[in-house]
Amino acid sequence: MLQGIKLNSSLEEEFSGSRYFGILSNIRKINTFVGVNNSGKSRFLRTLFSQSKGTKFIYEIDEETILNILNQTKEIIRIIDSLKAYGIKYKYWNSLNSLSETIEKNEVDVLNNILDIYWYLSTLDVHEFELTQNQYENHLRGTISQTKSYVTNLGNLINKLGKDNNKIEKIYIPILRGLRPIAQSEDSFSTDDIYLNRTKHDYFQAEIPNGLIFTGLSIYERVKRLLLGDESERNEIKEFEIFLESNLFKKKITLIPKYDDDVLHIKIGNETQFPVHKLGDGLQTLIIILFPIFINRSKSHLVFIEEPETHLHPKWQRLLYRAMCNIENHTYFISTHSSVFINSPSNSIFIVSKKNKKINLHYSDVKTEKVQILKELGYKPNDLYQTNFLLWVEGQSDKIYLNYLIQKVDNTLIEGEDYSIMFYGGSSYKHFLMNKGDLNLDFIESLNQNYALIMDSDRSKSGERYNPKKKEIVNLFKKNKSYCWLTKLREIENYIPIEVFKESVKTIHKVKNIQLDSSQFGDRCKYIDLNSKPTYKPSIKLSNELFSKIQKNKNGSLKGIMAPELRKEIEKSLNNTKQTINTIDKIKVAEKIVNTGFEMENDELNKKIIALVKDIKKAND
Known part of the structure; x- marks a missing residue:
């Protein structure tokens, strides 16, 4: 299982990220890159596809490497722990210790936990510690300096993770794609893959080891070659037809490279066969994307797709997503604006933005309980x-x-x-x-x-x-x-001019005369309708002054409190109940206020x- 990608060091001039060490971690089966237009999503996908030389692919981390990383980490933790004797506490001790224990147990997301630890330790600073006595600040600075060599060793171990893998198989499906030849030559159309030529010219002039760029224009020749091949090759097309039937069409599908035509024909159920371009653009898009990843399903590939949602209704987007998940071996990297791909809970989401003239990458975990709260x-x-x-x-x-x-x-x-x-x-x-x-x-x-x-x-x-x-x-x-x-x-309500606020409350609650706390620190969410008839209530509230006297008795008795004082307190408290305190409708009042303006x-x-x-x-x- 792919855990991370270590980018070529030269690319660090172009890319950045939070806790970023040139390693893209949190890799899952489907990895989605989202961001505004021109943020760099497609550019990053093309970089991953083309930069195999010098780029390392991190799969399982061997036990010896984990042990070496753990030893360096424990030594730094020991040094930090020694500060407790001087009354110095590290603010993020719980997080650091928890990460160390997680790595020792060799639990899931080992790479991500290692990177988190390195981030905590490589950014150690005085302000991250609580000093009870300022006289030990120099000792703290010396201790932080003492950890530097261990942190450097830890960084070197992380830098060696992964292996060069120029032989890894890759598929790239560009935004420029289609099923119909479009370059016209006299009375016919050329079968030349001009989308491929254009894509290579613009983005991939150098040879891509083991890299397939599939635009869809070659599908006619690819299907014909397989159907004219041996039994196993012919069976590939049959399997793909069954795959389309079960995942998309729900009817028997037959693909036909008609001899007197330049486009693929298709037969759906008992219908008469017809050119594939008579299908809707959405179904053509599904065939373009699914064909290369299905035909190459027997071997693991990294699959890069630019905006797979193009021409697809949300229902078809969901069908595509499920179909991709059904092909087990591949790992997908997708640039998208689609809510279907973004909202899928099993994705890894990477936010892409421009920051300080670099393409900034930031991972966001949509499976946390915090996102559940947002939902x-x-x-x-x-x-x-x-x-x-x-x-x-x-x-x-x-x-x-x-x-x-x-x-x-x-x-x-x-x-x-x-x-x-x-x-x-x-x-x-x-x-x-x-x-x-x-x-x-x-x-x-x-x-x-x-x-x-x-x-x-x-x-x-x-x-x-x-x-x-x-x-x-x-x-x-x-x-x-x-x-x-x-x-x-x-x-926020206290910053609104009091007369504007008061009039809006009166309008929304259909009252003419109200009492509202107009002070800067008053609770404006409560009001009293001064025109309402008094309705005395049996529940009264004692003043703090009287209650403090009762408290001094420690037994709840009224010892030491004179009857006239108690009678006066009850009359005052009872009189206060005649004014009903109402709660404003904060949302309706807010809407009224902004419509009125202030x-x-x-x-x-x-x-x-x-x-x-x-x-x-x-x-x-």
Whole structure:
């Protein structure tokens, strides 16, 4: 089973990636490359197809190599562990230790775990440690320096992984493909494969060892040659016809290279045979793609396909996907914009984008429990991958406000094209930012390399401290030079002019006179209808002052509390029940507010939205 591909070192000038050491890991049977147009998807596929010399293919890693890697890793872990005696704690200790144990047990994804360990160790820095006493900082720096030689040895072992494999069989199916000869010569059409000639001229002028480029134009001659061959060759066509019947047509299929024609003919069930070009373009596409990978099924191939969804209805795309999976030996590499291929749970998804004038590759695992949470929120993988910028907000009303604010700063930006906004559901942000007990951006980065996060502070007054975990998240984003806004005010609603907010609540809830907390840190999601008739309730709430007196008794008694004081407290609490506190419909109110429109009067809001728009435009540039 192919685990990874080690690219020729010269290609590192063209390609980059998170935790990237020139190795493409997380390889599965079908590997999908997604990204906007001109991001470099097809170029990377052609590079993999043509760069066999100097490129290593990593299959199973032998036990001796794993043992050597493990020994180097354990030595570094031992050195880091010695810092505990000085009160110095490594923030990512749990993740590092877990990865080491996983490799020792020789569990699945060994290559990926090795690369993760190397990333942690090769990027060791002082800020990744917690010091209880600053006097030991120099000792920490010395210890980090001590690990460098071991990290270098570990890197050398990783660099030797895999083997040169110029003999590996490869198939490339370009975007330029078809079943009908199109080059006309006098009154007939030339059988010359001009798609192949053009593809070679543009992309593959050098010879590709064991590389088949199949455009479909040669299918007439290929089928004819096999039908005129020996029994095993003739049987190949019969097997392919059965394969088409069971996977696509659900009827008996016969392929016929008619002697007085230049295109393949086909007979479906009891119908009269006809030229294959009378089939829909979708069925022709399926035959073009499936023919070379089926005929070569007896031997493992790397199969590279450019945008297999071209001309295919989503139903046919699903048929193609299943048919490809039914051919066991091959490993597929696909560039696509198709939601069918992106949303398939058994794929490996690689996000391709332009970054610092390089083609940036980033693996995203669609099988994690975190993606399952996103699915429960109503998102599909293609919603997340096929966007240039991903903005995370707390709820659906925040998404409504942020879309309005972004448009207000730059109305040329379009959601779904230039950026996407997704809500993470309040405190569930922890699901997306926690990994093995550590706070990190692995999952968010796996979805998109350009991202931002907005969090409500939920503070009830100006001097109140921020939630420590939220502050830690802000620092994490800052470390990764990514946008993160933790609001100073309670939540996004508090940045909207109070009169605009109040009028929208009155309109949506059909009330004329309301009491609303208008302070900067007030909860605007609650209101009191001042015109409603008083309806006293049996449940009352004691004031904190009175309750603290009761608490001092430690037995729940009213000892020391005078009857007039208690009577006054009950009357006051009972009187408060006559005003019913209502909860606003946040989404409908938000929609009303943005339809009415409002000005960005708050300086913090103005600066933060302008900075956000700048990041979105940078990602799109």
